[in-house]
Amino acid sequence: MNFTDIDPDKLFSSTDNSNPIMWLVWIVPIVVFMFYGQRIQLQITSGEISKNIAKLVKYKEESKKELLDYLQTNLKATPDAAKKIDGFLEYFTIMPVDFDPNGIIPKIKHLLRSREDYTRQQVKSLSPNMDALEVSKVQNLLEVTTSLHLLHKLVRHLFLTAKKQNNFPLILPLQMMIPFIMEQASALRDAVSALKQGQPIGDGIGPMVVGKMMLGTEKKTITFETVCAEKEFEQRKLYLLKAEGPTATVGRPGDAVELLVLKNKPDIIVMIDAALKLEGEDSGSVAQGFGAAIGGIGTDRFQIEEIATKNNIPIYAVVIKQSVKEAITLMTKQISDKAESVESQVFQIILENTKPNQSALIVGVGNTLGVPQ
Template sequence: MQGGSQLSDILNIITQIMFMAFLFMAFTGADQRLRMYLWAKNIKARMEEIKEMAEESKKESIEVLKKLGVSKAEDLVNKLSEFFTISPVDIEPTDITKRMAHIFRTGLRRWEKEIDKNLTEQIPKANKHNALVLIEITNSLNMIYKIIRHYLLYALKNNNLFLIMQLWMIMPQITKMSKTLRNAVDTFKNCRPVGDSVGPLVAYRLMRNKRRLWRPAEDTVAGEVDVDGRNLIVVKAEGPGATVGNPGEAIMRIVEERRGNVDLILTVDAALKLEGEESGSIAEGSGAAIGDPGPEKIAIERAAAKYGIPLEAIVIKMSNEEAITDMPKKIAEAADKVVNMVLERVKELPKGATAIVAGIGNTCGVAQ
């Protein structure tokens, strides 16, 4: 009985101490400082992971450039990993897509010139495109790390609990995205098709029996195929290097050359699946399926609208991770299904009709 009374007294003392500690922390703000410390520690740990991935990506990029015969490869990667692009003024929307396209192409040409002027000998364009993508991944990882570091230091400097809490809550997604980018390095380094290559893969399979092949736009090819008396023009980025080409500009030129005598424009592209959807599932719709910031998409839309050409789309769904890493088997199998769907759609047109089919996406590992 006496032992039970002593135990009860001890428990009461512990409860009172805990209650007093709670009141102390609540009134002094010590609980908030403790939470900030724990959250900041977690953020720093994940931030170091991202920094390590950025360093690994940088090393891989330097090694690839050295193998290609680029002198001062380390200086070049360090320089381009800090490269940035300023979006055009959008307050005045007139010709914004034209300005946007000019800015993006200026950046791409600058990167190419930086590599060219450090080359000891000429290299295939495909190898150059693959190297550019590796540097772009390094640039992205470097920027992610620096932005996370900025917000963390800013929040600690200003004792901003809510900013640290928000950063802590989104760090799992940011870390996952960074790991995906890091895994993509091996894929592009070895020029293997990625999930986003499914559009060009469909185009490649459609143009196997092409009558002729030409380049309607920079880094973009077109092939002409006969489909039971219908003229099929297939457009894709020029492979097998890692590039998306300029499909919008190519389609616009082809339509103008034919003075609008085109009966269908059909785009095939990868699409980000929703949670719960199956990778490799296929959906059809209307409009231009292309994920560029605007210039290429609007070129397709303007060409179709100007001449009243039906604009249709087929998308193959996948996750963000699948889009930039090795193409999964389900995605490759979906490409075969889409090829048959495209041919069936073209055969619905009358004899003598002309259709343009564009395989949109990064053509890494997919030739023509």
């Protein structure tokens, strides 16, 4: 028989109800997807998420191993260091009751400071050979490991709950979130190398700009892990503020700004910080705006906004845009090259918004690892 003699119209004709090929091609898939469509989708989606969970486990174990290796190789850690780190991974913080929001910021601030102080002391107990720089590096490495541990636990919980209920709609939110979760997890894993070596990260561009402006000035410690300096510029006095480098810290900018405002009454505040870019935006692009440019849980921003409002001081912001990965990994040349441009824009803001004999407070916000002053 010649295949050219077959009539396709007759083969798939809808008028021939006894045609087995037509029945198999159309009816069986419809019946299968009608009764088992969600289960098929659940299995396909589960396979994809299972692969990502395996990656999260790998990232978590790798970061933990690198932290332990760093402690044992470089800092001669105590024998119980591994056990203590396992305990750190399960630490949690219970936020204060917020039924009445009045006064909640001081409560949150107190909780976070207590946690920071306790963690710092526990990190110091891991090795007798730690200076301030090493303590800050280990704290940051521990934070990375803890974050990866938490991401793994949350993703696993959502995944197993959906599997247990055999419920496809329940797994849809996780399917939508997983690309963003994995992007963050990958960035955290890649951050370990820069943190161990004490190299500047993308988030340190704000302190880098202000640190450069501090060259040749006398630096004073104004509050915990935070330094300030004074400088003259075009008949204006500049108060320069950043976290104390080259340790891996963001300092306490809220406390420092409040002290400087109460003491010196600057006419404007200019804040420099890294900012997450939107997809399609160029890394290292610089933008100007208004308001307190500072991340975190919000206690420092509240403190800065509060003191600025009470003293009627405008706040200007300059941000350097970058991705999540660029913000917490080794600073790229594309971002570091923007330091001079940002400095020029800060000076321009000062000239446009102050007069001779007035003053400005310049705040470099971010992790100042590897960035001296």
